[in-house]
Amino acid sequence: MRLPLTAHTGRPWRIHGLAPDFRTEDVWAFRTPGAGPGDFGVMLDAMRAGGGFARQSRANRFLFVVRWKLGALLGWDRPDTGLGTRVRSLRERLPRELAETVDATAPDRLPLTPVYRLEDEDVRELANRTVHTLMHLGWVPTGNGGHELRMAVLVKPNGLLGRCYLLLIAPFRHLIVYPALTRQWEQAWRDRRQLLAGDTGPVG
Known part of the structure; x- marks a missing residue:
């Protein structure tokens, strides 16, 4: 479910003080019935176990294939356009206690690089020629005594190209990508016991 931007900007997340130069682009909520305050890690692990490209x-698969082919053709994803080359990683801004919460060099099943992880926040980043993106996952109490997952996408466009790119892909994100992601992640929560029982790979 899509939420207003204030659903993210109005909460006291650590990311606000670390990335004030990024703008909040999208906020989305994912239902996790029966979740408690200590289940954030369970949800993240279930998402990774059940969130591969094949699923x-x-x-979504068609859109991503088109995006990768277009990126290869136009040079959007070359190594010199990403983290540590065109832009500095957000990890360079972190205090030591946050930087030590993840190993950014460890293998992972998600395409974004880990930045930090707390009991109720997980932040990852991706950069290319068009944009520097942060994916912020938060664990938020609900009015019925439970908790739900929220995703905020924070962006720093790379000039006119980046702004045009974000405008172009906005309808696809809102109508196809995020609804499909909602179904996948909410199903991962429902199947968490089965997924985690059979998942022996790294989870980041």
């Missing part, structure tokens, strides 16, 4: 919807 994406056909529409």
